Amino acid sequence: MSQSPATPLAPTAGPVIQVPAVVPVVPLLQLGTWVVFFGLLAMLAIFFVSADQGAISIPAGNAVHEWVHDARHLLGYPCH
Secondary structure, three states: OOOOOOOOOOOOOOOOOOOOOOOOOOOHHHHHHHHHHHHHHHHHHHHHHHOOOOOOOOOOOOHHHHHOHHHHHHHOOOOO
């Protein structure tokens, strides 16, 4: 296979104008709503990881404990 030399592209017709980037403004009320939502979601996840399958466990049995067993050790919760 032969290699052909690269041909330069034709220059543009006019000067290049750079437009400054526009930073979008997010209203704090809208941002706060998402922060609260993800905070509650994180608290729910921590609840399931830290649940001891006792009186406050939502599903009865040992299923949740087994699903999050390694996460419990990673976060320092004793489980056995």
